[in-house]
Amino acid sequence: MLPDQLEKRRDTNQDELERMATILVSSGDYRIQKKLLRRSFVNAGDGSATRQALFIDLETTGLDPATDEIIEMAMVPFRYASDGRIFEIGDAYQTFNEPRSSIPTTITRLTGITDEMVAGHKIDLARADAMTRSASLIIAHNSNFDRRFAEKLSSAFADAAWACSMTQIDWAAEGHEGTKLAYLATRHGFFYDGHRAEDDCYAAIELLAKHQPVSGKLAMELLLQKARKPSWRIWAENAPYDLKDLLKKRGYRWNGDGDGRPRAWYFDVEDEMREVEINFLRKEIYLREVELFVQKITAYNRFSDRA
Numbered sequence: 001m002l003p004d005q006l007e008k009r010r011d012t013n014q015d016e017l018e019r020m021a022t023i024l025v026s027s028g029d030y031r032i033q034k035k036l037l038r039r040s041f042v043n044a045g046d047g048s049a050t051r052q053a054l055f056i057d058l059e060t061t062g063l064d065p066a067t068d069e070i071i072e073m074a075m076v077p078f079r080y081a082s083d084g085r086i087f088e089i090g091d092a093y094q095t096f097n098e099p100r101s102s103i104p105t106t107i108t109r110l111t112g113i114t115d116e117m118v119a120g121h122k123i124d125l126a127r128a129d130a131m132t133r134s135a136s137l138i139i140a141h142n143s144n145f146d147r148r149f150a151e152k153l154s155s156a157f158a159d160a161a162w163a164c165s166m167t168q169i170d171w172a173a174e175g176h177e178g179t180k181l182a183y184l185a186t187r188h189g190f191f192y193d194g195h196r197a198e199d200d201c202y203a204a205i206e207l208l209a210k211h212q213p214v215s216g217k218l219a220m221e222l223l224l225q226k227a228r229k230p231s232w233r234i235w236a237e238n239a240p241y242d243l244k245d246l247l248k249k250r251g252y253r254w255n256g257d258g259d260g261r262p263r264a265w266y267f268d269v270e271d272e273m274r275e276v277e278i279n280f281l282r283k284e285i286y287l288r289e290v291e292l293f294v295q296k297i298t299a300y301n302r303f304s305d306r307a
Contacts (some may be wrong), residue, residue, distance in 0.1 A: 018155060036192040037186070038202050042086040042209045050079040050087055054135035055205055056148050057197040059111045062097050065148040065305075066277035069099040071118050074197035075131055078205055086209045086219025092198040093131060112195060120245065123283055132156040137227070141181050141204050142165045143303040151304060158306070161299035162229035165204055169219055174212040181207070227299050232274045235293040237264040239285050246284070259305070277287070 006306045055076045063069035077090035096118040103115055132138065133156050134153040140146035143164035150157035176187050182194055186205050188210045192203045208220040220306065236247060244265070252265040269277045278292055301307040 024250050025241055032189065033186060033191050035190060036190045036203055036206055039089065041088055045087055048081045048085070048087075051136040052134060053080055053137045053139055054079055054131055054199045055219065056146055056150065056194050057140065057204075058149050058244075059107075059113060060149055061103055061107055063145070064200055065152045068091040068149075069096050070101055070123065070153060071103060071107075071113050072096050073123055073128070074201050076198065076201040076205060077131060077135065084208075084218040084224055086205065086218075086220055089202070089205055092201060093124075093127060094198040095123055098122045098307060119306060120150050121164040121269075124151065129154055129156040131285065132160055135160065137299070138162045139165055139204070139208075139223070141200065143167070148305055158304065159300075160228070162303050163223055163225060164303060165208060165219070168226040169222045174214045184243070197224045218273075229269050230271050231297045231299055231302070232271065232277075233266055233268050234274070234280055234281070235262050235264050235266045235295075236276050236285060237262050237293060238282075239265055243285055268297065 014211040021032045021034075025032055042254045044287055055078065057074045059072035060070050072095070074092055076092045079087040079089075081087070082158050098118045098121050101225070103113060103118070108114055132154070138147075138150075138157065138160045139162070141164070143162050144167070145161050147157065166181075171184065173180050176184060178184070181200055181204055182191075184207055185191060188207060190203075190206065193199050194203070199300050208218070208223065210219055211217065212219055212222065236252060239247060247267075250267065252267045254265055256263050267277060274294070278294070282288065283291060284289055295307065297307055
């Protein structure tokens with residue numbers, strides 16, 4: 001069979017599959033999951049002003065950036081407009097990185113990455129820095145994890161604005177019961193081969209390009225709205241010990257790391273809730289007027305150990 005005949009047959013088979021999928025879905029008795037096929041464009045360019053974002057995913061030897069190391073990095077650039085529409089999706093930079101010591105067996109079971117796979121591989125810092133500095137926004141699906149490791153790798157990541165597709169979109173408000181990437185992909189009608197970090201990056205970008213069922217907004221639009229707004233970290237220094245349970249119930253967390261920040265309870269609130277929270281502390285915790293230590297958190301220090 002000639003190449004053009006093979007191509008025509010594939011197109012015919014694909015059309016037939018699409019027709020059958022439409023029939024199954026329209027019956028109301030079936031849901032169809034489609035395998036994610038990487039694409040270079042989500043929307044065609046229409047003259048809108050765009051910026052470049054960079055989606056990043058890391059695999060590491062553990063959870064502590066002070067002692068653990070990156071063993072795989074993937075970064076995928078893409079263009080987006082201020083309203084959340086995604087346009088061109090670039091090629092991934094993916095690399096393994098050999099750590100100083102053997103990869104723990106628990107990490108190999110979790111990631112599938114072995115010592116043999118990373119042997120002799122190192123992150124090209126010049127390339128990673130260039131991609132990072134050309135982006136207006138860095139996104140990860142757990143930026144609280146990825147940013148801390150990335151900043152240890154290079155100051156370029158510390159200088160960048162970051163957003164988190166896991167925590168800065170209210171997935172629950174959109175009717176979703178979880179925030180894991182594979183689950184959200186399934187909820188949006190597609191699945192993918194989640195074996196490598198770059199697969200997660202492409203899947204997350206696809207997710208950001210989807211309209212949400214409740215708000216009707218693009219996930220990327222919701223992310224940008226949250227990332228652009230400042231938040232405030234309010235420190236309840238020297239709060240009465242016997243009121244710690246009240247603080248915990250309200251969502252306060254304890255910082256006892258001795259990392260230069262106060263050894264105290266703290267709580268992050270949105271801009272419009274700042275005064276509400278300060279008034280709560282004065283009336284319910286300190287029972288008096290008190291000046292509180294308050295930090296402004298933006299995309300440039302959010303998710304960082306520096307905040």
